[in-house]
Amino acid sequence: MYWNLAHLNPATASQFQWVYGITPMSDLTVIYTSWVVYFVSIVSIRWYMAERTRIDRSHKVLVFYNGSMILCSVYICMTASYSLWQTVNKEGQFFTFCHAVQYARYPQYGGYMFYSMYQYYLIRYYVFLDTVILALRKASACGGKSIPFLHWYQHMFIILMMWSWLQDQSIFGSIATSIISFVQVFKYLYYFCNCTNIKSKWIKSAAVLFQVIQFIVAIALTAYQMSLCPQSNCVLLSASINITMVYMVVKYYENSEGAVATTREHYKRRNSNKNIHTTATV
Template sequence: MEYINQIDQEIENFRWVSNVTPFSNWKWPAATAVVYLVVIFTLKTLMKNRKAFSLKGFSIVHNINLIILSVAMMTGVLHAAYEQAKEQGAFSLVCEKTDQAVQGRIGFWIYVFYLSKFYELIDTVILALKKRPIIFLHIFHHMAMVPITWQWLNDQWLVGSWWCVFVNSFIHTIMYYYYLQTSLGNPCWFKKYITKAQIVQFLTGTAMVSYWFYIRDSEGCKGSLAPAIVSYVVNTSFILLFAKFYLNSYKSSSSADKKSKSE
């Protein structure tokens, strides 16, 4: 019990300090994005004339890890948001009262989310080794999230970051459960609904940040403008790319099914 209390106290006292906190230097996300691209395109070239790996056992363990991690981040940041709302008022979650808003308990879970984006890059490595198709959306999404989440912490922007941690972790819990079932060879009927949920996630994030832009000056919100602009632009691109993916993947196949049934 004392050990658990000690961990809880360390979470409560978390502080992001640039160039002191592990992986806080800007070189980490920058180098990771470059190395990620080099590794993936190198693997695709190397695997071109080779037999695909199965990786069933590794994929199962990887997806279980991400389910557990996603549940932990989802519940952790929600609890942190609840505690902050009790102490500072719910409005502090949509308008930062301090320029050091991404610290303490809520900052800790945003930091864990940032670290998780490094681990999630393994998703693409698995696809490359299995010789599965890797679309632009997948690469762009994974590559962009590492520097974006770093910027949230480095510039202490709370509003869009805590919400993204919550909703993204919720969706990833379902998504990695789907990947786990497919790794086990079990059929899953809800694949297209995951893409729908991702689009809803980006829409809610865009709505929240739009509101933040609207009230920032009048309410004196202390969050930095730069990460909000970057996140807003990237989020909009995600909406367009995911919507295009959904239409190409599911609407076209539905039309083809209807056509075949009428013939």
């Protein structure tokens, strides 16, 4: 495996080209290995934290992580949006093609677009820390005690989807990157405010609203791409992931009340068992 680290240099972003096996982290084995490490790490952390006190939400590690994610998301959003705006203004017909290589003038305008996508692809490995934090906090993304499968699925397969956009040089991936990074700014801003005890009700409302809009736009954009380039591998993969995520979101919220009730019953039984054990010991 030989990686050309020059591909990481932002000074040459205008000439960026994704090359499988040469661009750092472009090998599929990296993704598969990261999944294994991710899963084993979270299971191990949850096992380790089972009898230990969870970390506080104002812990400096959480503050640093959320703050760094805000900065990364703002940077990627700005660079992706600027390159997208420049391309739309100068080469509007660029978006009538499925893949950048089909467009003769792609090398002149595509570098910054795909470099922004590549940056976001790399950031997704850092975002695995979302789940690490949940495990250390002994919490779930929605306030429960277990981490829902939807959370695992989203964190694992978005990386694969981003990889497919870069591998197939999907033009529409640049639009998605701008939208996703914009939404992430508000998402991590809310988490940061929560860590630092800053009132953030309006930020939470904005984050939820933008996530809903992002979800709708993702489905619409995927549907449009399916009509434009139905044989594209990255479009088929994106469609599959989006459809399964819609299904899991619906099922998750359908079962949420039952899950809460089950958790409460489990909590009561556990406390009851503790009381019985204490009485017997005394």
